Amino acid sequence: MKVDRFKGNPIIFPSDISPFHEGHEVIGAFNAGVAEYQGEVLLLLRVAERPISHDPKKVKAPFVDFSEEKGKLEIIELDKDDPAYDFSDPRTIAKNDSEDRRTAYLTSLSYIRIARSKDGYHFDIDDRPFLYPENERESWGIEDPRVTQIDDTYYIQYSAVSPEGIGVGLVSTKDFEDYERHGLMLHPENKDVAIFPEKIEGKYYTLHRPVPKGIGRPEIWIAESENLIHWGNHQHLLGLSEDGWDNGRIGGGAVPFKTEEGWLEIYHAADRNDRYCLGAVLLDYKNPSRVLAKTEEPILVPEEDYEKAGFFGNVVFSCGVTVKEDTVRIYYGVADTSMAVADLSLNEILDQLKVRKYDELSSK
Numbered sequence: 001m002k003v004d005r006f007k008g009n010p011i012i013f014p015s016d017i018s019p020f021h022e023g024h025e026v027i028g029a030f031n032a033g034v035a036e037y038q039g040e041v042l043l044l045l046r047v048a049e050r051p052i053s054h055d056p057k058k059v060k061a062p063f064v065d066f067s068e069e070k071g072k073l074e075i076i077e078l079d080k081d082d083p084a085y086d087f088s089d090p091r092t093i094a095k096n097d098s099e100d101r102r103t104a105y106l107t108s109l110s111y112i113r114i115a116r117s118k119d120g121y122h123f124d125i126d127d128r129p130f131l132y133p134e135n136e137r138e139s140w141g142i143e144d145p146r147v148t149q150i151d152d153t154y155y156i157q158y159s160a161v162s163p164e165g166i167g168v169g170l171v172s173t174k175d176f177e178d179y180e181r182h183g184l185m186l187h188p189e190n191k192d193v194a195i196f197p198e199k200i201e202g203k204y205y206t207l208h209r210p211v212p213k214g215i216g217r218p219e220i221w222i223a224e225s226e227n228l229i230h231w232g233n234h235q236h237l238l239g240l241s242e243d244g245w246d247n248g249r250i251g252g253g254a255v256p257f258k259t260e261e262g263w264l265e266i267y268h269a270a271d272r273n274d275r276y277c278l279g280a281v282l283l284d285y286k287n288p289s290r291v292l293a294k295t296e297e298p299i300l301v302p303e304e305d306y307e308k309a310g311f312f313g314n315v316v317f318s319c320g321v322t323v324k325e326d327t328v329r330i331y332y333g334v335a336d337t338s339m340a341v342a343d344l345s346l347n348e349i350l351d352q353l354k355v356r357k358y359d360e361l362s363s364k
């Protein structure tokens with residue numbers, strides 16, 4: 001399949017953004033939700049900021065403290081030689097306890113900042129955050145938004161991170177200036193939520209990805225709602241393969257969009273070596289819990305240097321696309337660091353889906 005990467009990739013670097021917090025550095029501007037508004041393409045960037053440490057033996061961990069009425073940024077400083085902690089993952093600090101090995105802190109704090117473009121390639125970035133942690137469920141940050149337009153309202157779904165786990169927050173806006181918060185639409189542990197852009201047979205639908213800690217695997221589920229707030233009738237949608245590019249974890253990526261053959265979802269998958277690629281799955285028009293077909297091979301893989309090397313390498317990760325005629329323009333995060341864009345042919349994606357009908361392998 002032909003992938004037409006923009007020659008100016010990456011289109012947004014961390015260095016393009018001034019840090020919001022004093023004494024911090026921007027280490028990531030990536031995994032942006034995508035919206036089209038008043039003739040512009042908007043990228044709702046996940047901006048990750050890290051406290052600057054001048055001592056190579058120390059690691060700083062930021063969080064927002066809501067013990068008082070208003071949140072306050074706090075920073076914990078840890079010694080790399082402390083055997084109580086595991087610093088091997090640059091994104092997290094884990095407790096080094098064999099009976100309770102869990103994430104103790106994150107090394108950066110994420111929030112959402114808007115980038116705006118007339119041509120879809122060159123972006124001006126707002127000076128201040130659009131969405132910033134405002135309650136205890138977001139005290140470790142706001143990550144990986146998706147944007148669903150329903151009529152004149154844009155619904156923003158995002159990972160709300162706290163010591164209690166990762167849940168899914170929901171806000172709505174009509175103008176990307178003011179917004180209304182709707183709380184957690186799905187409780188921890190869950191992420192990778194993408195709401196369909198219209199009612200289907202009288203119901204709203206969303207993709208989501210529970211994160212089982214015991215029985216089960218990190219796979220894609222689907223749920224339905226009458227009002228976008230309360231979700232139920234959760235059904236398993238798409239599982240991992242036993243081997244290959246999608247045998248580690250999978251999750252919804254872009255907001256699904258309509259094609260002549262059904263709802264098309266661009267999703268992400270990682271293998272057991274944490275190499276992230278993008279694939280596509282086709283869902284039934286009237287019953288999106290029914291899988292019609294999927295791509296056997298990924299449609300976008302880490303190949304370029306900026307996709308293979310970065311804060312967390314070998315990652316392409318999309319939270320949004322735009323579609324015009326035969327062009328699917330995928331905006332995607334690269335190496336948990338920057339943003340890139342590539343154009344794919346819708347017909348070529350659909351042709352890849354036709355390679356293997358998936359009904360017999362679906363859990364339905």
